Amino acid sequence: MKYRFLILRRVVQVGILVLFFVGNFSWVSIAGKNYGVYQGDTSVFIEDSRNLAAGESKITNRAMHFFQGNLSSSKIFGVIPMSDPLAVAQLFLAGGALALDIYIGLIVVLVIYGLFLGRAYCAYVCPVNLVVDFAAYLRRKFGLNTLVKQIHIGRNAKYGILFLTLVLCFIFGIAVFEMISPISMLHRGIVFGMGAGFFGILAVFLFDFLLLKNGFCGHICPLGATFSLIGKYSIWRVKYNFEKCTQCMQCVQICPENQVLHNVGRKSAVIDGMACIKCGRCIEVCNDNALTYGIANLIKRRQNEV
Amino acid sequence: MGFDESRRRSLLKMTQAAGMLAVGGLIWSAYIYEAKATSLLLLPPGAKQKDEFLKSCIKCGMCVEACPYYTLKLAKPLDNLPVGVPYFTPRDIPCYMCKDVPCVNVCPSGALDKELLTDNGRLDVNKSRMGVAIVDTKNCIAYAGIQCDACYRACPLIDKALYLEYKRNDRTGKHSFLLPMVDNDVCTGCGKCERACVTEIASITVLPRDVVLGKMGTNYIKGWDKQDESRLKDASTQINKTSKDKATDYLNSGGDL
Numbered sequence: 354m355k356y357r358f359l360i361l362r363r364v365v366q367v368g369i370l371v372l373f374f375v376g377n378f379s380w381v382s383i384a385g386k387n388y389g390v391y392q393g394d395t396s397v398f399i400e401d402s403r404n405l406a407a408g409e410s411k412i413t414n415r416a417m418h419f420f421q422g423n424l425s426s427s428k429i430f431g432v433i434p435m436s437d438p439l440a441v442a443q444l445f446l447a448g449g450a451l452a453l454d455i456y457i458g459l460i461v462v463l464v465i466y467g468l469f470l471g472r473a474y475c476a477y478v479c480p481v482n483l484v485v486d487f488a489a490y491l492r493r494k495f496g497l498n499t500l501v502k503q504i505h506i507g508r509n510a511k512y513g514i515l516f517l518t519l520v521l522c523f524i525f526g527i528a529v530f531e532m533i534s535p536i537s538m539l540h541r542g543i544v545f546g547m548g549a550g551f552f553g554i555l556a557v558f559l560f561d562f563l564l565l566k567n568g569f570c571g572h573i574c575p576l577g578a579t580f581s582l583i584g585k586y587s588i589w590r591v592k593y594n595f596e597k598c599t600q601c602m603q604c605v606q607i608c609p610e611n612q613v614l615h616n617v618g619r620k621s622a623v624i625d626g627m628a629c630i631k632c633g634r635c636i637e638v639c640n641d642n643a644l645t646y647g648i649a650n651l652i653k654r655r656q657n658e659v
Numbered sequence: 660m661g662f663d664e665s666r667r668r669s670l671l672k673m674t675q676a677a678g679m680l681a682v683g684g685l686i687w688s689a690y691i692y693e694a695k696a697t698s699l700l701l702l703p704p705g706a707k708q709k710d711e712f713l714k715s716c717i718k719c720g721m722c723v724e725a726c727p728y729y730t731l732k733l734a735k736p737l738d739n740l741p742v743g744v745p746y747f748t749p750r751d752i753p754c755y756m757c758k759d760v761p762c763v764n765v766c767p768s769g770a771l772d773k774e775l776l777t778d779n780g781r782l783d784v785n786k787s788r789m790g791v792a793i794v795d796t797k798n799c800i801a802y803a804g805i806q807c808d809a810c811y812r813a814c815p816l817i818d819k820a821l822y823l824e825y826k827r828n829d830r831t832g833k834h835s836f837l838l839p840m841v842d843n844d845v846c847t848g849c850g851k852c853e854r855a856c857v858t859e860i861a862s863i864t865v866l867p868r869d870v871v872l873g874k875m876g877t878n879y880i881k882g883w884d885k886q887d888e889s890r891l892k893d894a895s896t897q898i899n900k901t902s903k904d905k906a907t908d909y910l911n912s913g914g915d916l
Contacts (some may be wrong), residue, residue: 377724395729395752411727425743426719434767440717444768447690449715452769477771486812513676517684530743532694533687537718541733541743545720550742589823 358633365477371418373427378486380412415434424478424540425531434458439518439579448521463583464530471584475570480539484554485570488539488561491610501575503564506572508612508628516577530575568611571628581627590649591631595621598643604635621650623649679774694741698870701848702786703731703745704754705763705771708842709869722762727754729762731762736817747789749865752821756784756815756849772808785816790848791872792821799862801837802827812841820845821852839863839896841871 378439378517381388381398383604388398421428427435436458443453464485466474474481531537535557538550561568570577593616600618613626614635636644694882695713703722706712722745730752734740745762747754760782763771776786792810796802814821820841826836839852841863850865881887 377720388731391728393723393732411729413724420767421724422719422721422767426717426721428721428767436717436767444715444717447714450711451715451767452767454767455717455769458767492808508677510679511678513680516682517680517687521684521687521691525688526710527695528717529687529691530717537743538736541720542735543907545723545733546735546895550735553736572668578798598791 355637358637359588362477362632363483363560364481366480368546369420369478369479370540370543373423375419376418376422377544378413382410382412387455388407389518391458394546423537423544424480425537433461435461437576438539438583439515439576440460440531442519442526442579443522443530446522447528448523448528467583467587468578469589471587471589471631472580472627473589474580474629475574476630479536479576480543481536481554481557481569481574484558485561485567485609488558489567492566497563498566501515506565506568508572508610508629509571511574511594513579513583514573518575519656532626534571534576535577536574570630577628577630585627588649589631590646591624591629591633592634593617594643594645595619597641599606599622599641600638603638603640604644607634607638609634624646625649660905668779669725670866679697691805692891696862697740698763698867699748699848700740700744700867701742701747701790703771704760704789704847704849705760705766705773705776705790706789707770707772707775709867712770713741714818716744717768719767720745721767722771725761725765726754727757727761728755736764747850749853750861750883751854753854753865754787754789754847755851756787758782758784760784760787771853785847787847787849788868791843791846791849791868792852792863792865793871794839794841795862795864798860800858801839804830804834804836805836807857808837808839811837811853813851815849815851816845816847820847863884 377392379390381390383398386398386517390397418431421431424437425440426434432459434454436455439460441451441455441459444455468471471475515585517532533553535550535553538547538553542548542554543552557569565572594615595616595618598618602617605614605617608614609632610626610628610630613629614623614625615622616622631646633646636646673799694835700709701724702709702712707715718731718733723733730747731745734742734746736742736745740746743779760776763773763776763782773782774782776782778786794802797805805902808823811817811823822842822909823838824838824840826838828834828836852863853861853865856863877890877899880890
């Protein structure tokens with residue numbers, strides 16, 4: 354069971370994308386012929402004259418409407434709204450007069466991730482994780498991690514970029530990260546058609562593969578920074594048990610944010626670095642069962658701080 | 660005076676970080692400014708003014724999913740529009756002006772504003788102002804004297820937004836011109852006319868209103884229009900005698916030309 358959480362994550366990640374994708378899928382019947390319309394691409398029935406009846410005959414399967422919208426803002430079963438906290442923050446600072454749905458969606462997300470899941474968004478939901486994990490896999494295969502670092506960008510740069518994002522939103526009156534975000538490009542691309550957004554994804558892949566290990570998510574992404582901040586006190590944590598540990602350090606090698614594992618080999622502790630994406634890779638590579646998912650004991654943690 | 664190396668190093672690090680942010684911000688700003696400046700963006704019905712719209716649109720694409728005619732698309736990178744915003748291209752698929760305006764109903768962020776389309780508590784899609792149709796009178800075949808009323812027939816507000824002006828054709832002496840004319844106040848910018856136009860490149864085109872419409876200014880008053888004339892009620896009766904100079908002085912030594 355060395356890959357149980359990895360498989361779970363892939364199933365969840367891809368599953369969410371598929372649900373968004375089918376949410377936008379529809380059928381059209383024109384002159385007795387049926388066409389499946391992917392990503393709103395009408396070229397499939399263009400020869401059959403783009404006739405006015407198209408609108409009458411568009412069939413969206415309500416049963417497939419698990420998710421409407423995309424990861425920027427969505428509705429589950431057409432009822433529960435969810436919105437991307439960074440997108441909301443950007444629009445808010447840009448001076449947008451947002452409707453209630455967006456704020457309710459924000460609260461839903463803040464409660465789920467703030468209280469429980471923390472930065473698990475990055476590991477279990479974000480589609481860019483698929484790209485960067487593939488890049489990280491190739492880095493290991495090609496042995497690039499053992500070479501001298503190509504560039505130096507600090508782990509805290511993502512907070513700086515988050516700050517820059519918010520300042521620019523305020524200055525320009527537009528959601529500035531949304532205009533270049535490879536995360537948005539990818540999930541929007543999968544639901545509504547990729548276009549040149551592909552090159553944005555390619556850039557992230559090459560950056561992570563050739564330049565910097567876990568470069569995008571670990572050092573740059575302001576959305577990751579946002580979820581780190583939101584989930585600082587979330588209770589679902591990875592726990593480390595010093596007594597069981599044989600200090601093989603496999604967990605530290607596999608961890609995409611390995612600075613959070615600073616207690617490994619020193620003392621038993623809850624991994625409470627806010628950058629931890631709770632992907633569970635450390636748990637499954639550990640041969641000694643020294644790492645487990647668990648619930649942080651809030652009272653105990655407070656005593657430790659005092 | 661000796662110097663503390665670690666202090667020096669941390670100072671350097673801090674300045675480097677600030678410098679990187681500044682350079683990054685500069686490049687990013689240039690891109691944002693360019694991308695925001697695109698003027699040829701046709702937004703869905705009920706959209707706020709472009710600047711206001713861009714401040715509120717979260718780019719979720721729910722309007723795109725709701726549109727039964729596949730009219731709306733989300734702008735992709737290199738589309739020359741702000742990435743992710745919904746737009747439409749009337750020559751491909753115009754807006755069919757659904758009575759219940761599903762795109763506006765589904766918008767979670769309020770970027771598409773129901774208020775703008777509400778008249779006496781009822782949704783009225785004809786209040787939308789997505790753009791305005793402009794006729795190219797040199798390439799429109801009706802202006803060449805050929806009978807065509809494709810755009811006129813296609814207009815959902817026929818005889819209101821798009822009407823025909825009859826004019827004698829002096830060249831033939833026995834025909835008349837049936838000239839399509841747009842009433843800017845009524846035109847919704849749905850683009851059905853542009854879609855219907857028979858010329859190779861449409862001779863009637865929908866453009867964003869702020870790109871083409873002028874503004875008269877408050878100093879002109881239409882005396883024949885009661886409402887406009889009423890503006891005179893509050894006008895000051897004081898006459899501004901600004902100059903006691905003679906006309907020749909004004910011509911010879913006054914102001915810049």
